[in-house]
Amino acid sequence: MKKQEVFRMGRMLKLSITGIVVEGLLSISSFLILYQILELIFGSGIHINELFILTFVVAGIFITRLILYSVSYVGSQIGGSDVSRNIRIALGDKMKRIPLNRFIKNKTGFYINGASSEVADYEQILTHKLSDIVKLSVLVMASGLAAACIYLPVGIVLIISSLLLIPTMYLTIRKVKFHGTKKNRARQENVSAITEYISGMQTLRAYGMGGRKNEVLTKAMKDYSDISYQFEKVVLPIGSIYMGISWLALPIIIMLTVNAYLQRAITPELLILLTMLPLYVAKSNGSLFILFLSYKNLMLSRENIERILGEEEEAADVTGFQPMDSGIEFEHVAFSYNRGEEVLKDVSFIIRQNSFTAIVGDSGSGKSTILNLIAKYYLPDCGRIRIGGCDTKGASSEQVLSNISAVDQNVFLFNDTVRNNIRYARADATDEEVEEACRLANCDGFIRDMKNGYDTQVGENGNRLSGGEKQRLSVARALIKNSPIILLDEATASLDIENELLVKQAISQLMKTDKTVIMVAHTLPIVRHADQILVVNDGRIVENGIHEELLEQHGKYAAMWKASQKLK
Numbered sequence: 001m002k003k004q005e006v007f008r009m010g011r012m013l014k015l016s017i018t019g020i021v022v023e024g025l026l027s028i029s030s031f032l033i034l035y036q037i038l039e040l041i042f043g044s045g046i047h048i049n050e051l052f053i054l055t056f057v058v059a060g061i062f063i064t065r066l067i068l069y070s071v072s073y074v075g076s077q078i079g080g081s082d083v084s085r086n087i088r089i090a091l092g093d094k095m096k097r098i099p100l101n102r103f104i105k106n107k108t109g110f111y112i113n114g115a116s117s118e119v120a121d122y123e124q125i126l127t128h129k130l131s132d133i134v135k136l137s138v139l140v141m142a143s144g145l146a147a148a149c150i151y152l153p154v155g156i157v158l159i160i161s162s163l164l165l166i167p168t169m170y171l172t173i174r175k176v177k178f179h180g181t182k183k184n185r186a187r188q189e190n191v192s193a194i195t196e197y198i199s200g201m202q203t204l205r206a207y208g209m210g211g212r213k214n215e216v217l218t219k220a221m222k223d224y225s226d227i228s229y230q231f232e233k234v235v236l237p238i239g240s241i242y243m244g245i246s247w248l249a250l251p252i253i254i255m256l257t258v259n260a261y262l263q264r265a266i267t268p269e270l271l272i273l274l275t276m277l278p279l280y281v282a283k284s285n286g287s288l289f290i291l292f293l294s295y296k297n298l299m300l301s302r303e304n305i306e307r308i309l310g311e312e313e314e315a316a317d318v319t320g321f322q323p324m325d326s327g328i329e330f331e332h333v334a335f336s337y338n339r340g341e342e343v344l345k346d347v348s349f350i351i352r353q354n355s356f357t358a359i360v361g362d363s364g365s366g367k368s369t370i371l372n373l374i375a376k377y378y379l380p381d382c383g384r385i386r387i388g389g390c391d392t393k394g395a396s397s398e399q400v401l402s403n404i405s406a407v408d409q410n411v412f413l414f415n416d417t418v419r420n421n422i423r424y425a426r427a428d429a430t431d432e433e434v435e436e437a438c439r440l441a442n443c444d445g446f447i448r449d450m451k452n453g454y455d456t457q458v459g460e461n462g463n464r465l466s467g468g469e470k471q472r473l474s475v476a477r478a479l480i481k482n483s484p485i486i487l488l489d490e491a492t493a494s495l496d497i498e499n500e501l502l503v504k505q506a507i508s509q510l511m512k513t514d515k516t517v518i519m520v521a522h523t524l525p526i527v528r529h530a531d532q533i534l535v536v537n538d539g540r541i542v543e544n545g546i547h548e549e550l551l552e553q554h555g556k557y558a559a560m561w562k563a564s565q566k567l568k
């Protein structure tokens with residue numbers, strides 16, 4: 001969907017906005033009827049029949065307005081939520097295609113705010129502001145023109161007092177843009193701070209850091225309220241001056257109309273009508289000022305949404321990526337998460353199809369980063385990465401990942417049932433297939449022990465499950481996906497002995513099948529039988545071979561092996 005199409009209003013919304021405008025315009029009939037009554041009072045005198053008819057007309061118009069307003073209001077709410085639903089779907093769709101490194105550069109608040117508050121802000125424009133602005137602008141101009149037809153000087157004063165809104169808004173809009181942008185940024189910081197605070201609550205409490213982090217959160221909130229205050233401080237004086245000028249029209253018009261009445265240029269009923277009009281127009285102009293202000297402010301939200309929708313996407317060559325097999329090749333690959341801080345340097349290796357490759361090395365040397373690049377979570381800064389002879393650069397992440405199952409340290413589970421969480425790996429998996437995968441991955445037992453078995457809700461990010469249970473579920477996911485390449489980040493260090501054994505058994509089930517397995521290994525015994533061991537040091541592959549060959553080299557691997565033997 002093109003960016004502009006995402007914001008397109010449906011027919012129902014357009015009709016509803018028109019309905020609200022028409023309803024507003026009908027309110028002008030009150031003035032006309034009042035005028036009729038005054039004319040009768042000051043003219044031939046009012047009769048009960050005429051009063052009855054006029055009352056009947058007022059009631060009829062009122063009921064029509066009520067129905068029109070109710071139907072249009074409901075329609076605009078439905079139409080508005082349709083547009084925001086489209087925007088949210090487009091944003092969700094977009095986020096899938098934004099390269100992952102963008103999520104490091106931009107804070108989470110930018111995306112969360114974009115998909116939540118800013119869409120809600122934009123919906124406000126559609127459901128309320130737009131129709132009110134059109135309605136009041138038409139009413140104000142119609143009142144000015146009507147007054148000009150009755151008595152030109154009064155019309156001119158009314159129209160000038162209304163037109164003054166244009167330079168006032170011009171002066172204000174630049175301030176709104178400047179302070180509004182700052183305010184939106186502060187709101188994003190707020191959301192980021194709150195998200196971090198809530199996700200890190202356990203750690204914060206464990207280390208007694210609640211207070212310190214609370215300060216960060218409080219500061220973010222204070223910054224937000226300070227910017228809101230500055231915004232009001234700058235904008236309100238302009239608004240007050242404008243409203244003052246707008247209300248000045250009232251004494252001028254009273255003077256003009258009384259003078260005209262004394263000179264018998266207008267009738268008494270017109271005198272009353274003309275002195276009432278500026279009250280209504282000045283009040284409407286005040287509302288228009290506030291409406292324009294919030295309209296402009298809310299439009300900044302649309303700009304932020306557009307900024308997300310306009311973000312650069314990953315390349316997606318739909319047809320070109322057809323790997324011949326599941327072999328993997330790195331050719332002079334270099335990579336950095338942050339510019340200037342190279343994490344991988346000139347990395348080259350070849351992994352044969354259906355072989356078992358282990359990656360070992362010190363903490364922070366770049367082992368997991370190699371897996372991240374194979375999965376195309378990130379793009380290399382230079383060099384080539386091929387799967388089955390095809391360069392992954394031109395393929396979409398989805399295409400690459402359809403060949404890969406990953407079991408890593410951070411198992412993400414959705415707030416859904418156990419069964420559905422496994423099924424995310426393959427939507428058409430039958431219940432039997434899900435249960436068989438869980439049996440092989442050593443999780444069938446604990447799942448059946450839970451109150452609702454496979455239909456138990458796992459909680460937000462699986463917080464009702466232990467670390468070992470989550471890891472075994474992720475192995476079950478990998479089994480059910482049954483893809484030719486398996487990326488494993490052996491993360492059993494944080495588990496108790498029993499859980500470690502269960503996870504290792506589950507992983508060995510995964511490795512039994514004919515697959516290309518690449519494992520980041522933190523314990524050496526597991527890599528002993530690997531077909532190839534890559535030793536990473538400070539972002540470079542410093543050794544490459546099988547266990548016996550590397551021992552003979554008496555290099556880094558041999559030293560690591562020796563150290564691990566001493567620990568036994």
Ligand SMILES: Nc1ncnc2c1ncn2[C@@H]1O[C@H](COP(=O)(O)OP(=O)(O)OP(=O)(O)O)[C@@H](O)[C@H]1O
Nearest residue numbers: 104337338343361362363364365366367368369370
């Ligand atoms: N998302 C990220 N953003 C920025 N820097 C990162 C990110 N992930 C990792 N790094 C940095 O890249 C370097 C390599 O990290 P990587 O996770 O690949 O190391 P590792 O060898 O797998 O470490 P470990 O064995 O401790 O898991 C580290 O210095 C790390 O701080």
